[in-house]
Amino acid sequence: MITKRVPSETIGRLFRYFRSLSCLLREGEEIVSSKTLAEVCHIKPATVRKDLSYFGEFGTRGVGYDAASLVNKIKKIIKLDKQINVALVGIGNIGRALLKHSAFELEGFKIVMAFDNNPSKIGDTVGNVIIEDAANIRERIESSGIHLVILAVPDYATSKVAKVLQLAGAKSILSFSPCGLSMPADIQVTCIDLSVEMARLVYNSCVDYREKV
Amino acid sequence: MITKRVPSETIGRLFRYFRSLSCLLREGEEIVSSKTLAEVCHIKPATVRKDLSYFGEFGTRGVGYDAASLVNKIKKIIKLDKQINVALVGIGNIGRALLKHSAFELEGFKIVMAFDNNPSKIGDTVGNVIIEDAANIRERIESSGIHLVILAVPDYATSKVAKVLQLAGAKSILSFSPCGLSMPADIQVTCIDLSVEMARLVYNSCVDYREKV
DNA sequence: CCTACATTGTGATTGTGTTCACATTCACAT
DNA sequence: ATGTGAATGTGAACACAATCACAATGTAGG
Incomplete structure (x- = not known):
């Protein structure tokens, strides 16, 4: 595991993904694509994918991301799984x-x-x-x-x-x-x-x- | 006059220069060098000079900047000369x-x-x-x-x-x-x-x- | 099983901002 | 008037971040 440098901006966005995903979940969305998430956050899909890619492969090609599991992964990454x-x-x-x-x-x-x-x-x-x-x-x-x-x-x-x-x-x-x-x-x-x-x-x-x- | 693009970060720093200079002035400093200003703001001297250079040549080589006149120049640039x-x-x-x-x-x-x-x-x-x-x-x-x-x-x-x-x-x-x-x-x-x-x-x-x- | 389609994951590219390093310029002393 | 030291101003190099564009990989339907 090579821990390439993560842009500091990425961390800030990760939090915004976390926030938006929580919201989408509440609205009943189960699968989200980078496109959807990008729209909600007013950024580009490629940025979403790149950001996530620093930490692993969380999506399914051709489908998207499982909202519930993604939100948990992000929570862990940005250390918000604990209070x-x-x-x-x-x-x-x-x-x-x-x-x-x-x-x-x-x-x-x-x-x-x-x-x-x-x-x-x-x-x-x-x-x-x-x-x-x-x-x-x-x-x-x-x-x-x-x-x-x-x-x-x-x-x-x-x-x-x-x-x-x-x-x-x-x-x-x-x-x-x-x-x-x-x-x-x-x-x-x-x-x-x-x-x-x-x-x-x-x-x-x-x-x-x-x-x- | 070619109006090269000014980094948005530069504007933020300009305000900090303005603030620090006002303070230095109050303490009686009349001439400040990029080095001094950089120390006060916790950044590098080269950054100070580059930032200022986007808007003109305000200093005197071998000497530094006249604090009073620099603070006024900056005020104008960042439109803080008026309320x-x-x-x-x-x-x-x-x-x-x-x-x-x-x-x-x-x-x-x-x-x-x-x-x-x-x-x-x-x-x-x-x-x-x-x-x-x-x-x-x-x-x-x-x-x-x-x-x-x-x-x-x-x-x-x-x-x-x-x-x-x-x-x-x-x-x-x-x-x-x-x-x-x-x-x-x-x-x-x-x-x-x-x-x-x-x-x-x-x-x-x-x-x-x-x-x- | 194979084709069509959707969406991810990512190397390459572009863009933007920071830092370096040095030529330029000024003040001053001699 | 000339040399010395000090600090500026800046092109070039570098570092970092955003974006593109496409190969890889999944699903679904016949």
């Missing part, structure tokens, strides 16, 4: 929004801990979790089986919290602050930077009178 | 978080309208804007100079709202729902899909024992 335990740091507006966003749980992600350093918030229950004191982050995360930490604290606090998370042995961080975190290579960091996305949109909508050559 | 007017649809948890996130304004984005269809919310003031009836989206957006619409409504409602926005002539949409929107080519759409990002992080942190060849 993913998430810790949330920072119960501001965004943090609260995340805690109340029940859809995550349906997709395999469960926020099992939440932290804030504001005494007036500690002890409160939001969604289904009790807000704990941020001072305990390290010991709490070290012990429990947390797969992923979401960082939703003010910009100025991110790097300090990130340091603590690193010490606590966190493996992945999803942050909502502009990505100034310089983390060691063995820790995965993704930043959601809305300003960057907005700037891109604005630029494109101004310029996309593209190359009328 | 960007943003409309927000959906005042749930995320919408509220965005309205209260004052940092956007510092970066040139201003949420000037907000809509919801819940009568109990209409008329309320959140942040600095009054929540309007979603029924008026079309006429309100058609008339005013909105550059960008943020869609923060429940998944099931997105495509319906998107249709309305399209009719209203919106040019760009930033959505928080998994991206099932198929929009005509002349409208820019970006989706923030946290589940996809989380899935990617989890996958990478499991697999990144990469190719120890």
Whole structure:
């Protein structure tokens, strides 16, 4: 087994396949072709097949894919066959929004801990979790089986919290602050930077009178 | 002037340069080199130079870039020299978080309208804007100079709202729902899909024992 | 069993973005 | 005015991702 490199984009799409397949299953589809799946996801059939081919041969030529078994295979591949335990740091507006966003749980992600350093918030229950004191982050995360930490604290606090998370042995961080975190290579960091996305949109909508050559 | 294609990633980085430069300026730096800027942004100097080179020659060889003038040039390029007017649809948890996130304004984005269809919310003031009836989206957006619409409504409602926005002539949409929107080519759409990002992080942190060849 | 047809799986190709490496240019000291 | 050092700007090379196009392989029907 040669484990050729898998494009990182492929993983993102795999999740979207997983989501679409679950939906198709619910609607009673038993067999799906790469064409169908591609249409639902707004991409090309060849991309679907290539993506899946990195992990094996899941289809039947001339027929398509068995939806139920494919969805399970994908689940395994992207490690969503087990619940993913998430810790949330920072119960501001965004943090609260995340805690109340029940859809995550349906997709395999469960926020099992939440932290804030504001005494007036500690002890409160939001969604289904009790807000704990941020001072305990390290010991709490070290012990429990947390797969992923979401960082939703003010910009100025991110790097300090990130340091603590690193010490606590966190493996992945999803942050909502502009990505100034310089983390060691063995820790995965993704930043959601809305300003960057907005700037891109604005630029494109101004310029996309593209190359009328 | 040949308008060579500019990589879309470049635009995103341009915004980060803008941000970092503003910061360096505040700290009193007057001249920055591609090296400095690259360090701050955690990328390579060559990338910085290449990115800038798509738009002209802004530096002085042997010296570097004049921070103040570069920041202005970038501002113009990414159209942030004027305020960007943003409309927000959906005042749930995320919408509220965005309205209260004052940092956007510092970066040139201003949420000037907000809509919801819940009568109990209409008329309320959140942040600095009054929540309007979603029924008026079309006429309100058609008339005013909105550059960008943020869609923060429940998944099931997105495509319906998107249709309305399209009719209203919106040019760009930033959505928080998994991206099932198929929009005509002349409208820019970006989706923030946290589940996809989380899935990617989890996958990478499991697999990144990469190719120890 | 053989033919017609549908759809997969994939090597080859194209396209796009990043990085290298070096010639060019400027500031400054002598 | 000339040489030295520093940093830019960029064509070329590389790396990675998307797409094509077709051989391989299945089903179904006579």
